[in-house]
Structure formats: structure tokens, C-alpha cells
Amino acid sequence: xxxxxxxxxxxxxxxTHALVRAVGERAVVSVHGPVRLDDFSEPExxxxxxxxxxxxxxxxxxxPADVLLLIEVxxxxxxxxxxxxxxxYARHAIPELWIVDLTAAEVEVCRQPNxxxxxxxxxxxRDGELEPQLLPGIRIQAVTLFR
Numbered sequence: 001x002x003x004x005x006x007x008x009x010x011x012x013x014x015x016t017h018a019l020v021r022a023v024g025e026r027a028v029v030s031v032h033g034p035v036r037l038d039d040f041s042e043p044e045x046x047x048x049x050x051x052x053x054x055x056x057x058x059x060x061x062x063x064p065a066d067v068l069l070l071i072e073v074x075x076x077x078x079x080x081x082x083x084x085x086x087x088x089y090a091r092h093a094i095p096e097l098w099i100v101d102l103t104a105a106e107v108e109v110c111r112q113p114n115x116x117x118x119x120x121x122x123x124x125x126r127d128g129e130l131e132p133q134l135l136p137g138i139r140i141q142a143v144t145l146f147r
Contacts (some may be wrong), residue, residue: 007102007103011073011145013099019047022138027068029053035070036061037092043085046100047071049132061073064092068134090117096133105146108136 019029029142030048037043049069050062057066068144072081075134081099089097090113099108105126110118111133124130130140144147 005075005108008073008075008097011100011102015071015073015140018144019049021070023049023135024138026135026138029057030057030062033057035063035067036063037088041088041092043088046073050133062095063078065108067094069096069098069132070094071098073100073102073110078103079089082108087117089113091115092138098130099147102146107145108143123129 006034007061016029016031024028025086028050030050032044032046033041033048034044040050047070048067049071050057050066051068053066072085074081077095078101079097086099090110093113095111095113097108097110099110101108107124107128107130109122109124109130110120124142126143126146128142130142132138
């Protein structure tokens with residue numbers, strides 16, 4: 001894997017700040033934490049918004065049923081995130097995936113997972129607004145993520 005650049009890291013910091021403020025007690029914001037998809041796959045997405053749990057996932061890693069939203073921030077990893085991770089997450093019924101494309105300054109919002117991928121993919125430009133499907137009322141302005 002390539003080293004994380006400043007733009008990627010700064011975007012993760014911005015999104016961490018925005019998500020923690022926006023979700024409050026409605027979700028656990030996990031940054032670079034593992035999600036155990038099966039016995040052979042445990043990716044560490046840039047973000048996982050997880051169902052609240054009293055132990056904050058100290059006793060066991062999050063599983064697909066715990067996930068409300070996964071977010072990957074992508075610049076050099078964009079092709080891998082689109083081709084490999086998107087298919088993996090869909091296969092494991094992750095309900096929603098955002099791929100933050102730093103190069104194009106847009107967010108790919110993927111919903112309705114099935115065995116072949118996500119049935120719905122919408123691109124949200126820098127002037128758009130992002131709202132997780134399973135967390136209605138939580139809104140992030142896309143422009144805040146980009147330079």
C-alpha cells in the first residue's frame with residue numbers, strides 16, 4: 001500500500017470532526033478500525049459508522065450487521081476501492097458505502113448491496129449534501145471534504 005499523503009490524511013481529519021459532531025450518540029464513529037466480514041476478511045476502512053454498543057466494540061470487532069455506513073477516502077487507492085473493496089462490501093451486505101474521490105472532488109454513494117455489487121451508485125459533487133440512509137437527518141456538506 002502507498003503511504004497516506006497529506007491531502008488524504010487531512011480529509012480523514014475533517015471527516016472525523018464532521019461525523020463525530022453530526023452523529024452524536026446515534027452511532028459509533030470508528031476510524032481505521034477493523035470490520036470482520038468473515039473468517040478470511042477483516043478490512044480496516046477509513047471510517048465505519050457503527051450501531052451503538054455499550055462496549056464500543058472492545059469485546060469484539062464490528063461485523064456486517066453492526067455497520068450503518070462505511071467510508072473509504074481515495075486518491076491513489078481509487079481503483080482498488082472501486083474494484084475490490086466495493087465488491088467485497090456489497091457481497092457482505094454492507095448497506096452503504098461512500099468512496100470519497102479526492103481527485104474528482106466527488107463522493108460515490110453506493111447503496112442496495114447484492115452479490116453482484118451495489119444496485120445504486122450516485123455521485124455527489126462538491127456542492128452536494130451527503131446523508132447516510134440509515135441515519136436520516138445527519139448531513140455532511142461535500143464541499144467541506146475537499147480543498
